[in-house]
Amino acid sequence: MIAMFRAVLYSEWKWSRLVVALGTVAAFAIPLVSLQGAARADRGALQAQELLRSVQSWGTLYPLLATALGLLMAIAAWAPDHRGRHIHALTLPLERWRYVLLRFGAGFVLLAAPIAAVLIGSSLAVLTATLPPGLQAYPIALAVRFAFAVLVAYAVFFAVSSGTARTAGIILGVIAAVILVQVVASIANIDLNLFGAAQTVLLLGPGPLAVFTGRWMLVDV
């Protein structure tokens, strides 16, 4: 099994190395860039507000990067198999679910690089910056949150990508049905807010996308 995993990992690395490399560079750079003004002590009392503003606006890139990495890695995991119509994968001598698990796991291993880059980049940024009094840095919390976001995004897109065209059609059909019902309800003046309900379920509390929402702050009060 280890040999199989190594083989799958190598092939997946070959397909996705550009994505991993670029994602790692971006993940390393964002924290450094977001704190680039922090070392400037000459801004005095203005520093705190400016710093928090900079960190908050750059912080919006973390969930975007996590989503992009998840999507691209999921595509890279399956694209060659899709091209060969999965014949090669389906004729390998192991249970199919094991093969899917090998692919899933290989993606996780490769995504460790950008996650580590966030941790290293944010730690480096904090160490080299002079923070105004009272502000605290949260490099580990940021890296952990980024890790969760990347993994959830990867899992979602991996599931969609490993499904059949019929599955994708069902998903699109459900979305279309929700939109249609909402439009009809609006026309009929019925008080029905499916989008709001969907937003609540997906984005709030323990929903799958909850980890993406909110402010991503490397530095905060």
Added chain:
Amino acid sequence: MSDAIQIERLHYRAGKNFAIKELDLHVPSGSIYGFLGPNGSGKTTTIRLILGLLRPLSGRITVLGLPMPEQHARILGRIGYVPEQPHLDATLTVRELIDFQAAFYPRWDRARAEELVQRFELDGERLFGRLSKGQKAKLMILLALAQCGDLLVLDEPTDGLDPVVRRDILSALVSYVSERDATIFISSHLVHELERVCDWVAVMDDGRLITEAPMERLKHGTKRLVVIGAPAEIVNPPFRVLTRESANGGGAGENWVVGDWEPAMTSYFEGVGASVRDVIDLDLEDGFVELLRSFRKGETRR
């Protein structure tokens, strides 16, 4: 275990217009089994059913003594498969594909793989996507052979290849069979090629198996007869009548194409007041064509 592949009363439907019905097929172990049929007859579908890529509606498939698809992982570990279209990752090199495949097969023979790389003159660092058609076919054969499987399933492996490549591939297959007691299941519509290597042959058309017999019997048992004075109805002939039509240019004679013919069967015609003026040998291709014609006319079923 007497049959490497055993298919019993198999039913499969693909869409509205194509179905495999009541398919019974037996591939003896150690044989080179040719699976003939025109395009669209269901050869590739049958192969996919054998490999567990498709699920039948009913019927039973046993491969190397194990039920498919229930034991598909164990079975596939003993099968080398070469599909009709290249199915490997175009972004991996020859060497990388060999290494990838080796990781999945415990019986992988590195020495054989290396030897075949040299024999097929493959560049290990070349990407699969940049190989020529013949090189791709050779690599797929290499991977199937290096797995040291008990069964090779080859779906039109030499289709579209030049004669040199075809010869290389066929000789590698023959070498493999001679070294190991493996079974080869090879589908093709190139009759002459199968004629040279196969010892069993089955013919399929429109999802149905027309015939399944040892190659010698099919080849030598199919004849064209020039018959004089045969009655309109014949009862219980010892041979199979594939076609019967008037001879060209008038005269009292008829052209019969028969299968399972033996020389002693001329006495049957004497018994019904007819005579056989000529017995003409048909090669496998002619026999194949006549079989298809008769099947499609619905004149004969066995």
Added chain:
Amino acid sequence: MSRLLGLVLAVSLLPSPLRSQDSLVVRLRRQADSLLGTWREAQLLADVADSLEQVRATAGSDTIAVGGLRIIVNPSPLPWREAAEHAWPVIDSLYGSAAEDLSRHPYIFRAVDPDSGVRRTVLHVGVELPWDLDVRATATLLLTTVNAPRFDAALADWLGSGLRPTLHPQSERAAVFVQLLTVPSEAVRACFLGDIAHCKDVLQLGDSIGLLERWYATPAEREALVASSFTDYFARGATAPSLQNCRQHRDDACTSLLQSLPPGSLPRPLAHAARILLVREALRAGGRDAYRRLVARPSAPIRERLASAAGMDIDSLVARWRNAALAARPKPLTLPWWAGFAAIGWTAFFGLCALRSSRWRL
């Protein structure tokens, strides 16, 4: 002789402008008195109208009494008693013994059906509200509409808002903490770091001389203040050139612009939440009669009123206020404890969906 005559003539003429000036003053004084009288009459009429309106508004209504609260309402499904029982302890804790005076100023509410389209008379006295509010919303309404007893204009002016109880004191303190850290003012930062004198400055507990230099000590702060709050205000007319100069980092231009603002317009470095927190701390420290002491002398300086209410010197009160704010540091932005489990759970769920896809199932 002629000189004497001229002198006599001059002396005789001297009182005439003074006399005409005197008659103008008298005229103006009479007009003012007349206006004052008219205003007093109007006030009386207004009071009569208000009291008539009050009688009309409260006719047929119920009166709910909880503690010092008197709530006059029309019959409705609203949970007034429950809400009042929630609100009264909070009100009492703020105003102390003065809360009993609230019985002289009842709430007047009219609950209406929010789904009804029936036209109704305009309510001039009291508050109209929908009758589908829950207990919490009703209690919040009581807290936000209570009239602080004997709340004088000087205190309101200094606070910048009313003084009302809150259901979320911790949020208020946390907001003050954030201000202490982030407001672009060296004085506020010095206050955060423990300089009580600067804290008194930014809370405007001293005199009002030189507030600009004390609140915004550096040229960068003054420029930032002009840029963030007064760009539109100074962009036109005679101040436009000075605005340009200020943008080019000329502090004299920035200073002159800010000094030209009307009195009381200079933005306070700390928002009113900080001052309200100071008052709340004073009232908490001073016991039940603290509020009465706070409003006892409207003309006294704010620092003395607060010290009197708290029963301690102003430096100690400000230190207490600072400690309360620092103790209310908001929770750090780490993930909640369940977020990790949720993320792992969803990852596993979607992974399972991938495994169970029909392509990968036999």
